[in-house]
Amino acid sequence: MSVTVRVPAKVNVQLAVGAARPDGFHDLANVFLAVGLYDEVTVTAADGLRVTCAGPDAGQVPLDRTNLAARAALVLAERYGRDADVHIHIAKDIPVAGGMAGGSADGAGALLACDALWGTGASREELLDICAELGSDVPFSLVGGAALGTGRGERLTELEVGGTFHWVFAMASRGLSTPAVFREFDRLGEGREIPEPVASRELLDALAKGDVDALAAAVPDSNDLQPAALSLFPELADTLAAGRAAGALATLVSGSGPTTAFLARDAEAADVIAGSLRASGTCRTVRRAAGPAPGATVL
Numbered sequence: 001m002s003v004t005v006r007v008p009a010k011v012n013v014q015l016a017v018g019a020a021r022p023d024g025f026h027d028l029a030n031v032f033l034a035v036g037l038y039d040e041v042t043v044t045a046a047d048g049l050r051v052t053c054a055g056p057d058a059g060q061v062p063l064d065r066t067n068l069a070a071r072a073a074l075v076l077a078e079r080y081g082r083d084a085d086v087h088i089h090i091a092k093d094i095p096v097a098g099g100m101a102g103g104s105a106d107g108a109g110a111l112l113a114c115d116a117l118w119g120t121g122a123s124r125e126e127l128l129d130i131c132a133e134l135g136s137d138v139p140f141s142l143v144g145g146a147a148l149g150t151g152r153g154e155r156l157t158e159l160e161v162g163g164t165f166h167w168v169f170a171m172a173s174r175g176l177s178t179p180a181v182f183r184e185f186d187r188l189g190e191g192r193e194i195p196e197p198v199a200s201r202e203l204l205d206a207l208a209k210g211d212v213d214a215l216a217a218a219v220p221d222s223n224d225l226q227p228a229a230l231s232l233f234p235e236l237a238d239t240l241a242a243g244r245a246a247g248a249l250a251t252l253v254s255g256s257g258p259t260t261a262f263l264a265r266d267a268e269a270a271d272v273i274a275g276s277l278r279a280s281g282t283c284r285t286v287r288r289a290a291g292p293a294p295g296a297t298v299l
């Protein structure tokens, strides 16, 4: 018997970052929006734990127990006193190390899939608790839609979204490490007072109304990690400029990058922006996706 779960990528519409905490993490006001780019995680009973992965970036995905999907299976099995004897296959469409929570999506997907395969019947709270143990972005991958993440991003308040937003994503020629980007944020902020992270009222209202112009007005400078990502990867400025020139209403680095995100007025405008970005030669691949998208779902 097999269970397949589909899990979305995310874009951080706002990412306000506070000062480094004693545990090395940063408090955030993290406005997540799930978008329609998905990984599919299939789990099948097997003799031992095994991970396989297919897709354009599959070569960059670890297949050992450090894979977040394997870790999710191991944590659930341990809690329910059973062996994690399962073959996990990841059909990967979310770019790896792109700041779109691809690994987190697989963690949430494997957790939900193993829960269904093993009939553990864990409560939603328990699943969210395991997700938070796996990583700061993992609870959101389970929940999807849109949410404000506080703490290190794992404490979620679901948000209303009044419409569909159309995005174009440009994948870069190499990845960026999330811890390295947070370290660069700390370095750039040295000697400065870092304010408490707070969600922008304007931005939350724009999401609630489904108002693309209001969202476009609220997005610039909404990602506190953007200067750090640009400092480590200066060529991203060319991609952002190409998207702006192609008519994007707003441009930003997605989370810790290096994927860049472009807000379009509608699906047709997104097609035009995607075409121009492809022709610009400033990125590796270009994808279109709309949000909000549902969270981890058993197919």
Ligand SMILES: C[C@](O)(CO)[C@H](O)COP(=O)(O)OP(=O)(O)OC[C@H]1O[C@@H](n2ccc(N)nc2=O)[C@H](O)[C@@H]1O
Residues within 6 Å of the ligand: 012, 015, 024, 025, 026, 027, 028, 030, 099, 101, 104, 134, 135, 136, 137, 138, 151, 152, 153, 178, 179, 182, 255, 256
């Ligand atoms: C950049 C974002 O993707 C925005 O959604 C997240 O904040 C990162 O979430 P994630 O990849 O699930 O991150 P985790 O696996 O929890 O942490 C990886 C590393 O990122 C840094 N990290 C992460 C989250 C956070 N609030 N503060 C941090 O400083 C820490 O160095 C941590 O060791």
Ligand SMILES: Nc1ncnc2c1ncn2[C@@H]1O[C@H](COP(=O)(O)OP(=O)(O)OP(=O)(O)O)[C@@H](O)[C@H]1O
Residues within 6 Å of the ligand: 060, 061, 062, 066, 067, 068, 069, 090, 095, 096, 097, 098, 099, 100, 101, 102, 103, 104, 106, 107, 137, 178, 255, 256, 257
């Ligand atoms: N299932 C997985 N898929 C992809 N990468 C994984 C997975 N499990 C562990 N990893 C490791 O995590 C690293 C980050 O990959 P991932 O695709 O999750 O980055 P990301 O999208 O930038 O994450 P985030 O947006 O949550 O910061 C990879 O380089 C890889 O070594």
